[in-house]
Amino acid sequence: MSKIFDMHEECSHCGLHYQIEPSFFYGAMYVSYGLGVAFSVATFIISHVFCNASLETDFIAIIVSLIILMPYQMRLARNLWINFFIKYRKDWRDIKAKENDSN
Known part of the structure; x- marks a missing residue:
């Protein structure tokens, strides 16, 4: 229970940074x-x-x-909240590969 509020900094698959802005997940309280x-x-x-x-x-x-x-409920609310702003892209692997090639 001590780690219930811990979140990953970014997605392990596509590298999306979850903390879009300071206090971003306060809006998830309304969803919760x-x-x-x-x-x-x-x-x-x-x-x-x-x-x-x-x-x-x-x-x-x-x-x-x-x-x-x-x-x-807390995890579901955070997932729903971030999905209001970030849309899933099926081609995220291609985008990630292009970013790595350009670097």
Whole structure:
């Protein structure tokens, strides 16, 4: 758990530098909030509708699921946030090879 907030500086495949600007991933907090709401609603529906649990049990289930899913939620939010700005290119190997040839 101590390394949960650690991130690689750049992509090991294409060399993309992840820290585009200082505090770039602060915007991922908004994405994380949306994911947290989505996880909470999903947990409530599963707990209340499918399991016929009480509201107290639903609340506990939501809290437990948010705590357990927090590492995944944070990583997913960061991935979604960077994909808003950086598009995947299938030809990244060709671009990387051209850059290496020109150097």
